Amino acid sequence: MGYLDFPQALPRLNSNNSEKKSDPDTGYNCIAFAAGDRFNWWWPIGRYWPPGVPREETLDAFVQAFNTLGYETCSGGTLTEDTEKIAIYATPSGKPTHAARQLECGKWTSKIGEDDDIHHTTPQDVEGPGYGEAAIFMGRPRDIS
């Protein structure tokens, strides 16, 4: 399957606002990909989670997870030259579902579950019943690795 095979979950994604960048890989998910990790599946329950961070499916726990990588919450996803940003998505009830990372060109990159890595134009392109909405933006100085 490919990333465009979930139109009910991701109705805004299409071939005009996104493109595939890698093949499916069950070894890592969107949270790991946003964190720069292609070797682990990040999730507080049953998978890798940064040591010391509560293993909870809450936005606060996810913020703390990205705090361990130097990210701090910021106001939005506007591109700034010296800041690398991520977006954490959540359902209306506040349960985290997805994360995306902003590229230097201003586009965003996401791992769609077990499926492809993609580039997409805006953070809103992956909003919908599957992921909810971009709930929190975080940023860190771009030179941190």
Add this chain to the structure above:
Amino acid sequence: MIETRPGNIISIKKGSEPKGVHLTAGTQPDDSASVKSLLSDKPLAWPNRTRPLADKTASELPESARERFSRLAQEWREQSGFMSSSTDMTLVPAYQHIIGMGSVAVPLMLRQLRDDPNPAHWFSALEAITEANPVPDECRGNIKAMAEAWVQWGKREGCI
């Protein structure tokens, strides 16, 4: 479905094995009741059977455990392939149905973990069915290591 054309008569003969009716072309039907039975959608009156398996379409044959697992695994991919939440992935109906298959699904899942370079996340299902958890804490999230831990468990248990 039986079709007849002018000049092409279907004959019905009662045979001894298997009991019921046979079809041959070229002679007059000698049992109008049998013809009606054959042409109807109702099953023939075979002893202790409805219709022979050979007469059933593929969709009517009982689904083997392997076939059912393959179907449910595909449905699970369709239902959960976009998800990142390891908990949400296990809550979709197809995954729950696989858990419901019980121990018969264990070797099927283990073989997939062994053979697929992109192993599916069968870990929760295996744990639910077997009540085992051979994955070391430090391997959580390393999907290939988790798969290997379960494969080794399966070999020790004689499942694969």
